[in-house]
Amino acid sequence: MSEELNWCMRDKTPQYAKWQAKDGDTVITLYESGKVVFQGKDADLSSDFWITTEKINSGKVDVKNSSQDKKDKLDKKSFTDPKVYYTSSIGSDEVGTGDYFGPIVVTAAYVSKENIEFLEELGVKDSKKLTDIQILEIVPKFIKQIPYESMILTNKQYNENYSSDLNMNKIKALLHNKVLFKLRNEIKGYQYIIVDEFAKPYVYYNYLKNTPNVVRNITFFTKGEDKHLAVACASLISRFIFINEFDKLSKSLNINLPKGASTIVDEIGKKIVNEYGFDKLKEIAKLNFKNTEKIKEIN
Numbered sequence: 001m002s003e004e005l006n007w008c009m010r011d012k013t014p015q016y017a018k019w020q021a022k023d024g025d026t027v028i029t030l031y032e033s034g035k036v037v038f039q040g041k042d043a044d045l046s047s048d049f050w051i052t053t054e055k056i057n058s059g060k061v062d063v064k065n066s067s068q069d070k071k072d073k074l075d076k077k078s079f080t081d082p083k084v085y086y087t088s089s090i091g092s093d094e095v096g097t098g099d100y101f102g103p104i105v106v107t108a109a110y111v112s113k114e115n116i117e118f119l120e121e122l123g124v125k126d127s128k129k130l131t132d133i134q135i136l137e138i139v140p141k142f143i144k145q146i147p148y149e150s151m152i153l154t155n156k157q158y159n160e161n162y163s164s165d166l167n168m169n170k171i172k173a174l175l176h177n178k179v180l181f182k183l184r185n186e187i188k189g190y191q192y193i194i195v196d197e198f199a200k201p202y203v204y205y206n207y208l209k210n211t212p213n214v215v216r217n218i219t220f221f222t223k224g225e226d227k228h229l230a231v232a233c234a235s236l237i238s239r240f241i242f243i244n245e246f247d248k249l250s251k252s253l254n255i256n257l258p259k260g261a262s263t264i265v266d267e268i269g270k271k272i273v274n275e276y277g278f279d280k281l282k283e284i285a286k287l288n289f290k291n292t293e294k295i296k297e298i299n
């Protein structure tokens with residue numbers, strides 16, 4: 001949670017709280033005791049999302065307050081369904097949303113039934129276990145055979161557009177919709193459009209309510225990479241592009257930029273500010289992350 005919510009952390013926290021974050025309309029507070037409190041209009045929705053995520057990630061289903069019915073639904077959701085897996089489908093996934101430095105990359109990819117075996121042999125099935133070096137090796141081996149659409153949101157664009165009305169999840173929704181719309185128009189005969197779930201479907205569509213060309217009939221899956229190789233390919237292509245952009249950025253600054261949003265990021269950020277001035281961060285980092293304030297504080 002700490003990692004995922006890093007971008008919307010508040011500077012001031014209540015007493016005995018480790019952190020407090022404002023994600024859309026929900027204020028989330030983690031206390032030192034380990035207790036998490038959700039407040040606001042979408043509090044139920046948000047807590048439900050995090051409980052589900054936690055259950056899936058830990059493999060536990062025995063969480064307090066959850067009915068048997070809910071557990072069954074959850075088990076079904078984390079299970080790879082052959083009826084979905086062995087289809088010709090479109091999938092999308094994004095990277096860079098948890099990284100202070102570097103762009104956000106979103107990709108939609110199409111994997112036909114005929115390509116499943118080929119991709120499995122390449123190791124795409126276990127894409128989450130792949131290192132950056134392996135990704136750089138594997139993606140060029142399939143990228144010509146897999147139709148895809150990618151979009152890069154630069155840090156400059158991100159910083160200029162980010163506002164209380166345009167939070168990270170809304171940005172993700174807009175980008176997913178764009179690449180899905182483009183790819184869907186190129187592909188005939190797909191069975192599913194699968195998005196690696198980052199927001200409840202109704203929240204996702206609500207973000208797009210004033211957007212033209214909204215792609216509907218999406219199937220949302222948590223752990224989407226396991227559900228269909230189109231999502232795994234989308235994830236890998238996004239990571240491939242991200243790694244390359246990140247390397248370019250590092251080289252242009254002559255500094256080895258760290259990924260993520262940890263304290264090392266703050267130190268390197270300070271180094272960059274000392275060398276290039278604060279305005280440089282506008283081009284290379286996501287300024288609304290808590291890291292920016294920390295960078296300002298470091299002497």
Ligand code: MG
Pocket residue numbers: 093094196197
């Ligand atoms: Mg994802």
